[in-house]
Amino acid sequence: MNLVRRAAFLLHITHTHGIVRRYFVVNGFDGALTMLGIVMGFVIGGPASLHVVISACLGAAIALGVSGVSSAYVSESAERQRALVELEEAMVKDLRDSYHGEALRWVPMLIALVNGAAPLCISLLIITPLWLASAGVSLPLPPLYAAIAVALLSVFLLGAFLGRVAGISWLHSGLRTLLIALATAALIYLFA
Amino acid sequence: MVAVKRMVLDVLKPHQPNALDFSRTIAAVGDDYRVRLTVIEVDENTETLQMVVESRAIDFEAVLSSINAMGGSLHSIDEVEVQNQPDGG
Numbered sequence: 001m002n003l004v005r006r007a008a009f010l011l012h013i014t015h016t017h018g019i020v021r022r023y024f025v026v027n028g029f030d031g032a033l034t035m036l037g038i039v040m041g042f043v044i045g046g047p048a049s050l051h052v053v054i055s056a057c058l059g060a061a062i063a064l065g066v067s068g069v070s071s072a073y074v075s076e077s078a079e080r081q082r083a084l085v086e087l088e089e090a091m092v093k094d095l096r097d098s099y100h101g102e103a104l105r106w107v108p109m110l111i112a113l114v115n116g117a118a119p120l121c122i123s124l125l126i127i128t129p130l131w132l133a134s135a136g137v138s139l140p141l142p143p144l145y146a147a148i149a150v151a152l153l154s155v156f157l158l159g160a161f162l163g164r165v166a167g168i169s170w171l172h173s174g175l176r177t178l179l180i181a182l183a184t185a186a187l188i189y190l191f192a
Numbered sequence: 193m194v195a196v197k198r199m200v201l202d203v204l205k206p207h208q209p210n211a212l213d214f215s216r217t218i219a220a221v222g223d224d225y226r227v228r229l230t231v232i233e234v235d236e237n238t239e240t241l242q243m244v245v246e247s248r249a250i251d252f253e254a255v256l257s258s259i260n261a262m263g264g265s266l267h268s269i270d271e272v273e274v275q276n277q278p279d280g281g
Binding site (some may be wrong): 009013014015086087090091092093095097098099100185 | 204206208209213215235236238260261262263265
């Protein structure tokens with residue numbers, strides 16, 4: 001069994017593929033809205049150098065990634081440990097050397113990786129226009145507005161993905177999450 | 193060589209891997225393995241199975257190892273069919 005199939009198998013027997021998907025969307029959404037908030041803050045707060053904006057966004061992105069990895073690993077390890085103990089009691093058997101024991105070791109790491117990578121990758125995607133602008137690449141929009149546009153697009157795509165998962169209209173679902181992001185932007189505009 | 197041709201095993205297993213994955217994994221032990229699995233009883237966390245394994249020559253240790261790897265537990269060997277056959281036959 002190759003690595004990907006083995007990972008899929010372990011997620012399947014522990015019923016955690018749904019949790020992975022949920023974490024990806026939830027934390028990806030967190031990452032996108034956090035970046036939207038920071039960039040909006042700089043737009044409203046007045047001029048700042050791109051270097052400062054990038055540093056602030058990158059700092060938040062790394063913090064979100066580390067927070068995602070560590071929190072998911074700690075909580076999922078505890079959940080998997082509890083599930084294994086319950087199963088061992090039912091089976092009256094030590095299952096550490098079985099696929100269930102292997103799942104206890106690997107599944108929390110896989111979930112933690114997704115939980116940390118989702119906000120980090122989406123944040124990096126949103127920061128990309130800022131990097132491009134600081135590297136001298138000309139953009140159709142001012143860099144901060146381009147980053148906001150990428151953030152809104154990311155949120156829309158996460159919603160569309162959720163729509164596909166739920167088997168409902170991806171457009172409707174994408175527009176719904178986009179509306180949440182626009183409401184967030186309006187709140188920031190009002191109170192920042 | 194005495195070859196084991198058929199075994200009927202009483203196995204307790206967790207709900208996962210499910211019956212299909214469980215029997216596929218046992219069948220993958222050898223090229224000509226044939227597995228028939230019947231779920232006898234379902235409890236909150238476990239299932240009791242009757243598993244019939246057939247082959248030209250069953251490698252019992254390998255089958256047992258696969259059952260254990262999937263978290264199963266062999267309760268008893270209920271039927272066995274063995275044949276003394278010439279080497280290579």
